[in-house]
Amino acid sequence: MRTSKSLIRDPASYLAAIVDSSGDAIIGNDLNGIITSWNLAAEGIFGYTASEVIGRSISILAAPGVVDEMPSILAQIRNGETVAHYETDRCRKDGTRIPVSLTASPIRDSFGRIGGASKIVRDISDRKRAERDLQRLHEESERRTMELEAEISRRKNAEGYFRLVVEAAPNAMIMVDAEGRIALINSRTEKLFGYERQELLGQPVEILVPERFRTGHLDHRSGFLGAPAVRAVGTGRELFGVRKDGSEVPIEIGLNPIDGQRSFVLASVIDITERKRAQAALSDVHRLLELRVRELSDANRELAKKNEEVEAFVYIVSHDLRAPLVNLQGFSKELEMSCEELRQCLLAPEPLNEGRFRTILDEDIPSSLRYISGSATKFQRLIEALLQLSRYGRQQYRSEELDLSSLVQTTLDSMRVSIAASGAHVSAGPIPPAFGDATAIGQVFSNLIGNSLKYLQPGRPGLIEIGGEIENGFAHCWVRDNGAGFPPSAKPRLFQVFQRFHPDLAPGDGMGLAIVRRIVEHHGGKVWAESEEHVGTTFHFTLPGERAPHR
Amino acid sequence: MELSTALTILVVDDDRGHRELVRRNLRRGGVANPIISLSTGNQALDYVFCRGAYSERKGDTELLLLLDINMPGVDGVEVLRQIKSDPKKKTIPVIMLTTTDDPREIKLCYELGCSVYVTKPVDPSAFIETVKRLGMFLVVVRVAEEA
Numbered sequence: 001m002r003t004s005k006s007l008i009r010d011p012a013s014y015l016a017a018i019v020d021s022s023g024d025a026i027i028g029n030d031l032n033g034i035i036t037s038w039n040l041a042a043e044g045i046f047g048y049t050a051s052e053v054i055g056r057s058i059s060i061l062a063a064p065g066v067v068d069e070m071p072s073i074l075a076q077i078r079n080g081e082t083v084a085h086y087e088t089d090r091c092r093k094d095g096t097r098i099p100v101s102l103t104a105s106p107i108r109d110s111f112g113r114i115g116g117a118s119k120i121v122r123d124i125s126d127r128k129r130a131e132r133d134l135q136r137l138h139e140e141s142e143r144r145t146m147e148l149e150a151e152i153s154r155r156k157n158a159e160g161y162f163r164l165v166v167e168a169a170p171n172a173m174i175m176v177d178a179e180g181r182i183a184l185i186n187s188r189t190e191k192l193f194g195y196e197r198q199e200l201l202g203q204p205v206e207i208l209v210p211e212r213f214r215t216g217h218l219d220h221r222s223g224f225l226g227a228p229a230v231r232a233v234g235t236g237r238e239l240f241g242v243r244k245d246g247s248e249v250p251i252e253i254g255l256n257p258i259d260g261q262r263s264f265v266l267a268s269v270i271d272i273t274e275r276k277r278a279q280a281a282l283s284d285v286h287r288l289l290e291l292r293v294r295e296l297s298d299a300n301r302e303l304a305k306k307n308e309e310v311e312a313f314v315y316i317v318s319h320d321l322r323a324p325l326v327n328l329q330g331f332s333k334e335l336e337m338s339c340e341e342l343r344q345c346l347l348a349p350e351p352l353n354e355g356r357f358r359t360i361l362d363e364d365i366p367s368s369l370r371y372i373s374g375s376a377t378k379f380q381r382l383i384e385a386l387l388q389l390s391r392y393g394r395q396q397y398r399s400e401e402l403d404l405s406s407l408v409q410t411t412l413d414s415m416r417v418s419i420a421a422s423g424a425h426v427s428a429g430p431i432p433p434a435f436g437d438a439t440a441i442g443q444v445f446s447n448l449i450g451n452s453l454k455y456l457q458p459g460r461p462g463l464i465e466i467g468g469e470i471e472n473g474f475a476h477c478w479v480r481d482n483g484a485g486f487p488p489s490a491k492p493r494l495f496q497v498f499q500r501f502h503p504d505l506a507p508g509d510g511m512g513l514a515i516v517r518r519i520v521e522h523h524g525g526k527v528w529a530e531s532e533e534h535v536g537t538t539f540h541f542t543l544p545g546e547r548a549p550h551r
Numbered sequence: 552m553e554l555s556t557a558l559t560i561l562v563v564d565d566d567r568g569h570r571e572l573v574r575r576n577l578r579r580g581g582v583a584n585p586i587i588s589l590s591t592g593n594q595a596l597d598y599v600f601c602r603g604a605y606s607e608r609k610g611d612t613e614l615l616l617l618l619d620i621n622m623p624g625v626d627g628v629e630v631l632r633q634i635k636s637d638p639k640k641k642t643i644p645v646i647m648l649t650t651t652d653d654p655r656e657i658k659l660c661y662e663l664g665c666s667v668y669v670t671k672p673v674d675p676s677a678f679i680e681t682v683k684r685l686g687m688f689l690v691v692v693r694v695a696e697e698a
Binding site for chain 2: 333334337367371
């Protein structure tokens with residue numbers, strides 16, 4: 001209050017203090033534009049001190065390039081007008097421009113005469129800056145808006161393009177969102193799964209997965225979203241989709257993650273029904289081919305076996321036919337030599353060697369003749385046996401249902417005499433029916449039973465047992481005895497022609513078992529034997545349990 | 552014929568006629584040694600190993616076997632196998648009698664470890680010739696064994 005007391009005492013100093021404390025430059029000038037007063041704010045704004053500018057023209061503050069408006073302002077002042085809030089640029093002492101707002105008012109003396117002008121100049125740099133910033137901001141936002149609009153329209157175009165591509169894809173395309181809901185499908189999808197588009201959009205994709213795979217599919221789906229990558233689905237597994245009507249379709253799926261603001265998965269689904277069918281057809285053909293190859297190689301093997309058999313047969317036959325031939329030739333030579341010896345005896349000048357003469361005539365020649373005729377007979381028998389075997393091989397066998405039990409009974413009846421002579425006990429169990437030729441199968445039983453009777457173990461009552469059972473669609477028959485048996489070494493040749501193992505026990509040509517085999521194999525059956533020497537033998541054979549195709 | 556008289560000849564063949572032809576031709580070829588005719592492989596083994604009907608036989612006689620290959624029951628192959636697998640009897644000379652000179656039969660003889668075979672005497676002069684050569688062969692074998 002002390003200050004105000006002193007100020008009130010000196011009104012001029014009080015005004016000067018107000019002027020100096022103003023934030024705006026307050027500049028006084030006369031009507032010629034000569035600066036007459038310069039406050040502190042003016043110093044701050046323009047950089048000139050009061051002493052530097054007082055007495056100089058106000059025009060020193062004019063900014064270069066700006067039309068000096070001082071004369072027109074002065075003219076208005078002279079007319080007593082006030083120029084208010086005029087915005088313009090001024091120039092500082094250091095030459096920099098400064099935007100200002102100025103108000104110029106006429107200064108009147110106590111007589112009301114205009115003696116000069118007072119100018120209040122406000123530095124509006126901050127405001128101007130703020131205005132410029134605002135402008136920039138505005139422009140920026142305009143630009144952003146335009147960009148956004150462009151982006152939106154681009155995106156709209158892109159989405160349209162995307163939809164077009166999806167629609168045109170040759171496969172069923174299904175876009176699924178992160179929640180597993182169908183967001184987009186093409187018409188191929190409609191066709192493949194039998195749904196209308198509207199029925200599928202928004203549905204969980206599992207609607208297209210068969211019931212039994214759904215739980216697994218959920219796991220796969222979340223797994224894929226955890227680590228999305230372009231990939232095929234179900235490599236090495238068979239995938240199926242389910243149609244609206246519940247039918248299933250084999251498919252192949254490719255997955256393609258799409259990243260945007262929201263992630264989607266685009267699934268490409270291919271109907272592989274045709275491929276499957278082709279594959280199945282191909283593998284059918286393969287199987288058939290393999291079957292044929294196997295059949296062919298079986299047939300080949302069979303043929304090779306038959307070939308071997310034929311060769312073995314020829315070898316055995318030629319060998320066995322040669323045995324009597326050796327005798328025929330050998331003893332013919334013997335006869336020749338006996339004749340020569342006789343001639344020598346007769347021609348000899350010495351008295352007749354009667355002993356030698358008689359030996360030749362009574363022993364050598366008759367024995368040679370016996371061997372010759374015996375061998376000729378044997379030769380004849382072998383040829384007949386071969387012819388018989390050949391007849392069994394060429395014969396047309398009937399395929400009629402046989403009551404084997406009664407066939408065995410008939411056979412046993414016909415062998416009654418030889419059974420009685422052997423003293424053996426023969427029993428027959430039930431035998432299942434089979435298909436074949438009654439006469440031929442009768443012959444088989446007759447040969448096998450005859451074999452058992454022939455080769456009983458000397459000194460032991462014979463036991464012969466005939467039986468049968470059904471096995472794998474075949475009638476399996478056997479003839480078992482407690483006879484002499486044969487060693488394992490005999491087994492490979494057992495069913496070949498002219499093989500005899502106990503020629504000492506009974507006469508024979510070694511033909512019976514060869515005939516048995518020929519008949520049984522012609523019926524489509526098998527024959528084999530088990531034996532232990534001095535213990536017994538069991539002969540087995542099988543016959544078809546159903547009618548044979550016509551041979 | 553240079554065969555040691557102590558040597559007994561065993562002719563094993565199931566065909567009686569063949570045995571008789573072999574015997575007669577051996578005699579005709581000058582072989583004076585005892586000749587024993589046997590009709591089965593079993594009899595031959597019994598004779599060689601001194602058992603069965605021949606259990607009384609003294610085993611020190613020297614033997615020569617003329618063996619038919621194809622015989623019922625125990626055949627020539629089996630007889631040869633048993634003789635060749637016995638340490639004492641494997642030195643017995645065995646000559647296979649073949650019906651023919653069929654390569655298969657000859658091959659079989661070789662496979663059995665028997666390098667000597669004679670074809671059965673269809674032609675006596677050829678047989679005698681073979682037996683004579685056989686006599687030489689046996690002498691050579693003996694000399695080699697004694698050396």
